[in-house]
Amino acid sequence: AFPAIQAAPSFPSSFPKVLEADRSSNTACLIPCAIDQDPYFRMTRDVAHKLVPKSHPLGGKPSLVHSKFFPPLQGAEGKMSSSDPNSAIFLTDGPDDIERKIKEYAFSGGQETKKLQEELGADLDADVSYQWLRFFLEDDDELRTIGEQYGNGKGEYWSTGAVKKRLVEVLKELVADHQRRRS
Structure with a gap:
């Protein structure tokens, strides 16, 4: 079931209360995605045209926002965390x-x-x-x-x-x- 959970944000119809239900099936999605989610996104693009109406603005295929990894202060092996105040520069830092x-x-x-x-x-x-x-x-x-x-x-x-x-x-x-x- 995990791939389905990862794929759900690609379909506005997954969120009828947030997006107006009558419009949601025809709304294009732009998905921010981390590198570990890429396999799920590719799978979703392969099947999306079967699940979305042909009148969809993107032909039913969701689009992806590619982003680059922003390393924590300690180097690329770690990750930034609010529980480690020395892993990042916060906007509240003096x-x-x-x-x-x-x-x-x-x-x-x-x-x-x-x-x-x-x-x-x-x-x-x-x-x-x-x-x-x-x-x-x-x-x-x-x-x-x-x-x-x-x-x-x-x-x-x-x-x-x-x-x-x-x-x-x-x-x-x-x-x-x-x-x-x-x-």
Whole structure:
């Protein structure tokens, strides 16, 4: 029965009280989906045309919103959790909390020593600070520069500390702006 439970959100007729019953069979769905739900979504797309009227706007097939994984501060192996306050930056965190969490908990893809960092550069796929900058830094040229310099161990952003410092600046501004708008 689990595949049926995973498939139900693809069909508005599953929610007649939330969506007007007379319209629900003709409403298109856009489904946010995590990677572990993908097999169920593919199965649903294969059978949806048999369960939905031909007049459906998408021919009966639900559509998917693809999203990228946002790693917790400790690295891609873990997950963010409200029960672990050091796994994420919360929109209620103050500037000092943001700086402390990034400096202490953001997993680094940098090398063990300055010499190795300059020789080998950082592993950008493992480095949480760089991954977060990919989401939050709006200047694509600056992100490209940071990635090249950090990945090569040369330039202004050769070190983990420099990349973390830039992330702290970006997050402080973002969170402060959110808090200002919310108050």
